[in-house]
Every structure is written in structure tokens, then in C-alpha cells.
Amino acid sequence: MHPREGWQPDGTRRRPDLSRRQALQRGFAAALLAGGGATVLDACAPYLVGPNNIPLPRPNNPVTWPVAGNKAIPNGMAPEKGATLQVYNWVAYINQACVNSFAKKYNCKVEVTTFNTMNEALSKLRSGLKFDVLMGATIDVLGDLIESKLIQPLNHSYIPNIQQAWPDFRNPYYDRGWQYTVPYTIYTTGIAWRKDKVHENPYAMANPWKEMFFQPKYKGKIAILDDYREGISLGLMMNGIYQLNTTSKQQIDLSRQTLQKLSALVDMQIDNNDYSEVPDGQTWIHHAWSGDMAAAPSYMPKGVPVEVVGYWFPKDGRGPVANDTNTVLRSSSNPVLAHLFVNYLMDEPVAVENISWNGYMQPLNAITPELLVKEQILPPSLMSTAVLPSDFRRGIEELQLPVDADALWQQAWLVASNGI
Amino acid sequence: MAHLPPEQLEHVPDPAARKRARKRAGERKPYQPNRGFWILLAAPGMIWLLILFVVPFYAMLAIGEGKLDRQTESPVAVYAPWQWSSANLGNVWRDLFGSGAFVGVIAWRTIWYVVVASLLSLVIAYPAAYFVARFAGRRKGFFLVLLIAPFWISYMMRMLAWIDLLQTNGYINKVLSFVGLGSPDWLGGHWYTVILGLVYGYIPYLILVLYAGLDRIDPSLIEAGRDLGLSRARTFARVTLPLSRQPILTGMLITVLPMLGDYYTNQLLSGAPNTSMIGNLIEGQLATPSAGQGAILSLIVLLVLLVPMIYYVIQTNRAAQAAS
Numbered sequence: 013m014h015p016r017e018g019w020q021p022d023g024t025r026r027r028p029d030l031s032r033r034q035a036l037q038r039g040f041a042a043a044l045l046a047g048g049g050a051t052v053l054d055a056c057a058p059y060l061v062g063p064n065n066i067p068l069p070r071p072n073n074p075v076t077w078p079v080a081g082n083k084a085i086p087n088g089m090a091p092e093k094g095a096t097l098q099v100y101n102w103v104a105y106i107n108q109a110c111v112n113s114f115a116k117k118y119n120c121k122v123e124v125t126t127f128n129t130m131n132e133a134l135s136k137l138r139s140g141l142k143f144d145v146l147m148g149a150t151i152d153v154l155g156d157l158i159e160s161k162l163i164q165p166l167n168h169s170y171i172p173n174i175q176q177a178w179p180d181f182r183n184p185y186y187d188r189g190w191q192y193t194v195p196y197t198i199y200t201t202g203i204a205w206r207k208d209k210v211h212e213n214p215y216a217m218a219n220p221w222k223e224m225f226f227q228p229k230y231k232g233k234i235a236i237l238d239d240y241r242e243g244i245s246l247g248l249m250m251n252g253i254y255q256l257n258t259t260s261k262q263q264i265d266l267s268r269q270t271l272q273k274l275s276a277l278v279d280m281q282i283d284n285n286d287y288s289e290v291p292d293g294q295t296w297i298h299h300a301w302s303g304d305m306a307a308a309p310s311y312m313p314k315g316v317p318v319e320v321v322g323y324w325f326p327k328d329g330r331g332p333v334a335n336d337t338n339t340v341l342r343s344s345s346n347p348v349l350a351h352l353f354v355n356y357l358m359d360e361p362v363a364v365e366n367i368s369w370n371g372y373m374q375p376l377n378a379i380t381p382e383l384l385v386k387e388q389i390l391p392p393s394l395m396s397t398a399v400l401p402s403d404f405r406r407g408i409e410e411l412q413l414p415v416d417a418d419a420l421w422q423q424a425w426l427v428a429s430n431g432i
Numbered sequence: 433m434a435h436l437p438p439e440q441l442e443h444v445p446d447p448a449a450r451k452r453a454r455k456r457a458g459e460r461k462p463y464q465p466n467r468g469f470w471i472l473l474a475a476p477g478m479i480w481l482l483i484l485f486v487v488p489f490y491a492m493l494a495i496g497e498g499k500l501d502r503q504t505e506s507p508v509a510v511y512a513p514w515q516w517s518s519a520n521l522g523n524v525w526r527d528l529f530g531s532g533a534f535v536g537v538i539a540w541r542t543i544w545y546v547v548v549a550s551l552l553s554l555v556i557a558y559p560a561a562y563f564v565a566r567f568a569g570r571r572k573g574f575f576l577v578l579l580i581a582p583f584w585i586s587y588m589m590r591m592l593a594w595i596d597l598l599q600t601n602g603y604i605n606k607v608l609s610f611v612g613l614g615s616p617d618w619l620g621g622h623w624y625t626v627i628l629g630l631v632y633g634y635i636p637y638l639i640l641v642l643y644a645g646l647d648r649i650d651p652s653l654i655e656a657g658r659d660l661g662l663s664r665a666r667t668f669a670r671v672t673l674p675l676s677r678q679p680i681l682t683g684m685l686i687t688v689l690p691m692l693g694d695y696y697t698n699q700l701l702s703g704a705p706n707t708s709m710i711g712n713l714i715e716g717q718l719a720t721p722s723a724g725q726g727a728i729l730s731l732i733v734l735l736v737l738l739v740p741m742i743y744y745v746i747q748t749n750r751a752a753q754a755a756s
Binding site: 066129131134156231232233235238240272275276279280281282283292293294313415418419422423426427428429430 | 500502503504505506532534538599600601617619620621622702703704705706708712713716717719720721722
């Protein structure tokens, strides 16, 4: 599931996430273990393929997508005049100020249409809806987008700002040579907690994934994310298993059983309201996304300092990380503007403005935790929500699974999330 | 043939003679309903039902008995019955009765919540409806407006309001703390909060139905009971309550059916797995590769719901016959 699933246009998430239904194929890339950076092979063997034999990109199995029969636009074209750029994006996933400034700069109109799930976006694109830019495309659907010829190869000459991106994203394993994608946002999955209510420090624990949650004294005040990949991954990590793309039924069952035990012990809740529930004290320990917790200052009740909110992500980087991408659609009638738009969003000042509203970081060299603190986008107490290049080298991504393994994950989550 | 009284006309054996006799008697032909006219009148309703019930029902069946698109990992509806697959049915059977069965617990939990919530609703709604129907007098309109008022606000908004009210530092806890009753953790995933939400969410429907039924009770019947020496309580028990049986049945049906399929109340006010209802289970399967199983489960719930529906229809028919 994408963190923006279930959000509303005003920038708030439906509560609870109306689309509790999980996105099917959230997959991301790069699965690297800490301690020497050994690649996690678990279920990511190079021979793995997805539906219709589309290769599943893995850090140890980088994919160069074919471009035959799907040409990029020529060099040196002028931006379309008097055009209306159609942008297709997750709900509440871009600062309107950035959209407006782009429209002003290029003397065009920009219309943003939103979707709630990646599946919804794919279905609508397949049905023939035409847009210029698809924002926030997750790694797992790239193969599908390319095979279906829904997106077009990028002409790099229009996107010089790629040089501002972290090196890992200038030649990502999921799209060698960034032929179709540029990076958009990045985030980690960790644990948010109220320091004034919970005095245990996750940084002092051997396995916070387990020890922070298995605390019956906080019964009714503990919640985990409502997402089958994040949920089952949490259960795996509670057992010290960091193969977050496992296809092993035994491991998946173990994770399910652990979550069921947790549910019985602490009456845990399952929701994606980490961004508001922790600040307002509704839950004290919440499995959380970094981008959500970066937005915590906006949700603090009057008189409660933001310093009471903590966010833990393993210092050794051994935790879930993810990113998504921006692409130009093949149906684009303004492909030059579309290229310029994805380029514009990677310009540092624009990115800073975008992050100030969106909360989710972008993997640009100039965007550092220190900068975000300096710009008062991030309080110093929540610097741990900032994502570093090293997180992507050591972190673990929840990648697209083979269909049968995915079904095992879904079934395990169905049982665990219904509290049997 | 001499002029015959109308009641004897029917006994005249020859239809032609009967017709002549009727003519002589100046009697008009008995009213014969125009079948085509009534079919025409029923057509919009039937089309409505066809489009919004029969077609979706079959679509759901086609999804439940359909297959999985392995590329998009989404269900594909199969409309030709001879191509149906029993895979989803088998999976639901496994979840219901297999070694790893887990649906039964959720089903029983749902029934338990709905029974408690329905009874609570009835206990609250009946006196309210009775008061408006019998004692509101000139203010009946005002009270009716109050009863209908919740419908002006969407169900979601009403539930969201409860979240604010029930928060740890919400108004409910402020009042409870003020009177020394502590600050319960209402939103910590408790069954009683879910039941509270269900009662609150559906009680307006019950009150309105009960009001409509109670308002139609002929006051002279109640007066007769009193005249015959019954106390107020016995008049209520022997006259009013039996006469309100049909409205109670209708009201309960109207509230129980949506409660059984409800998932949003639980999701909003609890979100905890240990309060999950059958609606949550089905909802959790939507937009996943298991959507076909969700479709089968929905159909099973629909079949189960048919039982009270059939009971209601039978009771209504009996009541109608008794009345005639």
C-alpha cells in the first residue's frame, strides 16, 4: 500500500482509510542487508518473474526495459503553447504551490487529477483515460506500465535536474538507465511513539519491532499499519526475519501467528492514522511511515510540544524503505511540458516547497535532514524521519512478489487483521 | 328472465343469459383490472430492480465463480456458467470449515454485536417513538423533524463526530471525569464502542418505522382496553404491544440487515482485529486477488439474510390476512 492511499484532496486522510483495501502490488526495489550490505536474496532470486513473465526487478537482478516500438520525443522541441498539462497523481501528493509556479513559468495550465490506489490508476489508464504525467508510480507496476505501452521513454535532454538526484536513483536497478522513470518520493517504515507516555526507548532495545509492541501495559494504545505488506513484514521482523519478500509459507505463517498473539495481548488497532493518532495521544505506539510522522507538527494538540513524538528507524538501516517515481504517459498530448514538469519537480527549491507541504522527502542531493530542519520543515526531534542515501543502500524494500506468494501474504494478513 | 338481485346473478348458468340479466338489472360489468396497465406501472420498478439488483447480483456471482487475471492480480468475471470455476468457493469453504478456518469466529461475533445492538436500539427507540406517536400532541411535527434530523448528516460525518466525542480528551470523558467516573479508553478497540456506534447509526431508521406503526394504532382500541378495566400497563401489554408487533418486525429488519453488513462503524470506532465483523472481512478482500472470495462470502451473507426477509414476508402476509 502507498502511504497516500485513502487521502482526500484537502490533504487529510479519510479516517479510517476508506480504502482499507490494500493495494495489490506495492513493490519497491533494492533489498540490502546491513552488516556488509549483503543483498537480501530471500525471494528475490534473479530468475523470478511476475505475471506474464514480466521480470521482477531486484537489486541483484536489475532490469533494462525495452524501448523498441516506443520512441522518446526528439530533442530540442519547444514546450507546447497554451496547453493544459494533465497530471495524474495520488491524492494530496503534491504541493499546489509547485503546480501553480510551474504553470506560471511555462505559461500553461496544469490540471491535477487524483487516484486513490495504484490499481485504480492502472485501470483508468488502460481504459483509455489520457493524461500527460503519471506521478507516484510504484516500482512494482513499472513492468506492467511498460509492457502495456502506457508510458513513454524519457528524453533525457529535457531532464537535466536528474543530476540533482542521489546517484542510486540515476541508474536504479528497477529501470536501468532511467529510461522511463525519475524518482519522486522516498520514505522509511518505523515506529512512532509518545515519549511522554511510553518511557521505553526503542534505541536501547535489542529488537524494537517486537519489544515496543509486545507491551501489555499499553493495551489499547498500540497500532500497526493497515497494509498487508507492512503488516506481515512487521510480524517477520518481530521474529528476527528480515526477508521481507519471502515466499516461504512457514515464515509467513509465523508472522501471522505473531501478529495474532500481539492482537490478543494488546488489543492492537490497525489503521493508517499514524500521522494524527500519535500526536493527539490516541495511540502511544504506532507502526508508522516516516513521511507521515514528518507531518506530526501539524497535528499536535494545542499546548503539546512536538518533542513528545518520537520516530524510530533502525540506526543500522535494517528496516523497510521505499520510493516511487514520476513518468510521462504515452498518451500525452503535451510531452515536452510533461518532461519539463518532471524535471521541474526535481529542482531543489521546488522540491523543498513540495516537501514542506507533502511531508515526504525527495532523493535529491541538496535535500538533507539539516536543510529541512533549517527551513523549519522538520523539527529537530523528528530528524529520524529523514531518509538518507545510506538507508537505501542498507534498507529493505518490500518488492513485488510472484503471484502465488502474494496470495499467501494476502491470506495471512486477512486472518491476522481480523483478529482470530 | 325476471329481474334478479345481484347476488343471484352469479348463479345463472348461461353466460349470455347472465349478461342479459345483468343488463336488465342495470348492473355494470364487474371491474376487471387492466393487466397491461398494471404491468406498465410496475415496469419502472422492475427495470430498477433488474439493473440495480439482478445484474449486480449476477456480476458478483460471475466474479465469485470467475478467475484471476495473473497480470493485474485482479478478479475476472466469467458470465458463462459452464466456464465457472469453483476455486473461490473452495477457498471460502476452507476458511469456513477447513483446518485453518477463521471466518466462523467473525460470523458469530457479528451476530452477537448485531443482536445486542438491535435489542438496545429497540429498547431506546420504542419509548421515543411511542412518546411522539401518543403524547407529542401539537409538537408532533417538531419531534418528527428532530427524528429525521440525523438523516441530514451523512453516516460518515456522524461517526466522525463520535470519534471527537469519544477521544481520550473528548467531551464524553470530560463529563465522565467531572462526575468521577474516570476516562475510559473508548477508541481503544472495544466491543462496546462498536455496539454504541451501531446503535447510534441505525436507530433513526427504527424510530421512524416504529413511529409510523404506533401512530396508526386506533386510539379507540386502547380506550376500549381501559374501559374494560385494564390498568395502563396491562393495556399496553395486551393492546398496544401486540398491535405494534408488525412495526417492530419491520423496524428490526430495516436495522438488522444493514448492521450485519456494516464494516465502516467498526473500522472507524475500533479498528482492532478483535472487533472485526463479517463486513470488515469482505471489505478487506476487495481490491485484492481474493476479491472473488469476497464475492462468494457476500453471496453467502445475502443468503443468510434471506431467512429473516422470508420470515418478515410471511409474517406480513399473515398480518394482512388477519386484518382482512
